Amino acid sequence: MSDTPQRLLPDLSPEAAALLDGMLKRFKAVVPLKGKHLAELPRNLASLSEALTSERSRLPRDYMGAPATLNAYLQYFLPWSVYRLGRLLPALDLGLADNARILDLGAGPLALAQALWIARPELRSADLHWLCRDKALKAMRLGRDLLERMTPKDSPWSVRVEHGSFGAEPRGQADLVAAVNLLNELFLASKAPEADTAARVAEHLAILPNESGRLLLVEPGTRTAARQLVLTRSELIENGFRPLAPCPHDGPCPMPGRRNTPWCHFVMHTRGAPRWLTDLSARAGLAKQTASLSFLLMARDDHPRPDMVRVISESFDLPDARSGQYGCSGRGLVLLARPKGSPMRRPGDAVPATWPEQETRDQKSGALVLED
Numbered sequence: 001m002s003d004t005p006q007r008l009l010p011d012l013s014p015e016a017a018a019l020l021d022g023m024l025k026r027f028k029a030v031v032p033l034k035g036k037h038l039a040e041l042p043r044n045l046a047s048l049s050e051a052l053t054s055e056r057s058r059l060p061r062d063y064m065g066a067p068a069t070l071n072a073y074l075q076y077f078l079p080w081s082v083y084r085l086g087r088l089l090p091a092l093d094l095g096l097a098d099n100a101r102i103l104d105l106g107a108g109p110l111a112l113a114q115a116l117w118i119a120r121p122e123l124r125s126a127d128l129h130w131l132c133r134d135k136a137l138k139a140m141r142l143g144r145d146l147l148e149r150m151t152p153k154d155s156p157w158s159v160r161v162e163h164g165s166f167g168a169e170p171r172g173q174a175d176l177v178a179a180v181n182l183l184n185e186l187f188l189a190s191k192a193p194e195a196d197t198a199a200r201v202a203e204h205l206a207i208l209p210n211e212s213g214r215l216l217l218v219e220p221g222t223r224t225a226a227r228q229l230v231l232t233r234s235e236l237i238e239n240g241f242r243p244l245a246p247c248p249h250d251g252p253c254p255m256p257g258r259r260n261t262p263w264c265h266f267v268m269h270t271r272g273a274p275r276w277l278t279d280l281s282a283r284a285g286l287a288k289q290t291a292s293l294s295f296l297l298m299a300r301d302d303h304p305r306p307d308m309v310r311v312i313s314e315s316f317d318l319p320d321a322r323s324g325q326y327g328c329s330g331r332g333l334v335l336l337a338r339p340k341g342s343p344m345r346r347p348g349d350a351v352p353a354t355w356p357e358q359e360t361r362d363q364k365s366g367a368l369v370l371e372d
Contacts, residue, residue, distance in 0.1 A: 006308070008246060008348030009087045012119070012272040016086055019118045019150060021274040023079050026149045030142055031074055044072040045284035052077070070139060076284070078109050078143075079277050081180065084293050085115030085218065087268055091348075092245060092297055094176055095214050098127045103174035103208060105166060106182030107132035110143030113159060117151060124151075130159040131170070137163045166201075169208055177208045178216040183232060184225045194231055202235030214299045215241065221265035221292025227257035229294050230264065241298040248308035248350055249330035255312060262326065262333075262365075264312060265294045266347045308350045309334050309370070315344040326367060329353060335367040345372070 012020065033041060048069050096102070104112050113130055116123060134140050140161035147159065166186060183201065190197040205215055217232065219225035230253045233243060242250045246264070257263030267290050270278065281287050313326040318337060325345055327334040334353075336345065345351065353370065360369040 006091075006350040007346065008091045008350070009266060009268050009346070010090055012083075012086055015121065016118045017272045017274075020079065020083060020086060020272075021276070022150070023082070023114075023146070024274065024276045026146050027075060029149060030145045031071055033071060033075075041072060041075060042280070042284040044069065045076045045280070045286065048072045048077070049284070049286055070136075070142075073139070074109055074142065076277075076280060076286075078111055079274065080281075080291065081111040082115045082118065083270070083273050083277075084268070084291050085111060085180065086119040088218070088293065088295060089116055089119045092216070094216065094297075095212070095299070096123055096126065096128065096176060099129070100126065100175040101129045101173055102131070103169060103177045104130060104132040105134075105169065105177065105179040106185065107134045107140055107161070108136060108143065108181070109139045110147055110159070110161075112178050112180050113157075114143070114147050114150065117147065117157075125156060127156045128158075130157065131174075132159065132161045133164040133169060134161075135163065135165055137161065167204060171207045172210055174209050175213045176216060177205065177213060178218075179205075180218045181220065183217055183219050183228055184222075187228045194228060198228065198231035199235050202232050202239055205232075206236060206239035206241060209299075211300065214244070214297060216295070216297050218293055218295040221267065221294050223257045223263045226255075226263035226265050226294040229296055230256045233296055233298070236296075236298055240300050242301045243296055243298050244301060245297040246295065246310050246328070246348065246350075248305065248310050248328065251330055254328055254333035255326075262312075263294070264328065265292050266312070267292045267314060268347070307353050307355075309336065309353045311336065311345040311347055311349045311351070314347060325372075326365070327370075329368075331355070331368055333365060333367040335362045335365065335369045336372040337369055338372040342372075 110132060132140055144159055144161055151157065186201055187194060187197050209215060217229060219229050233253065237250055253264060255262045255264040270288055270291055309327040309329045311325055311327045315323045315325050318324045321340045322337050323340045324335050324337045327336055362369055
């Protein structure tokens, strides 16, 4: 294996970390909480977290419109979403330039726009035209207020928020179509089998970008969300798209998240997250040392790509004083093996593959073994 990785999920830059830390001040200006509401915030966070994860059936359909849950979402889930996106976006080629049009589906409180401003300083001077659509108009307006308190008055970005549901967007105009934490909600709301839902969602997503436009789908790093993303990926490929990241190939996903199979997700440490956010998380009983996500960046792209392995997992022990990490490749699941104590790859690294003349398979996982 080569020692030169292409890296996803870099650490936040000092400037990005400072801008993220400033979200607390912006919250206090846009959605000030006092007295009883401030005291109830940790409890509301814990309740909303449980509803969003293990108890989705209890989640009110208008949770982004109810004051208590909206405030909880803004104070906790929004900054964590901006943090995860802030780690993801710097390494992605989004194809954005002057006069680019961005369609943000299920935009909520504009986590994507805030994260892009924080994490991609070279795009702050570009004329970016945002159309943000969601059923929760109040959440979008608050998110726009938060964004405007971070950006200068002469910012060339134009941000329009529009009430609307998935399925009624302008077609064939956007240079980038993004959906953050939307796909799992579309699957949850559907009464059809997952495969049918994926086909319907992908067919609609495929007509939204312009001919050279890209699709960015970001979901929680759960098995269910990753499985739904993989199903949608397969359908998008059928509709003429190819994955640009994280997949190093456009073949079947070797980590589909079905039953007991592994699922494609990336875990990152939370170093660089604001102290006020980690303290709030701890008070709500939601302290986290790591954060995770699953994602896809896709385009109608027919350029050849190098033969790479994308590292997916953290390091784990193997027999014979070795350690390993799972990765994804055009040849399927890969087990990168190395002597214990050797520097590990970071989840998200993509490294050029040198395939052995004779294949060796891991007995437990069936993965192709590569000595790293």
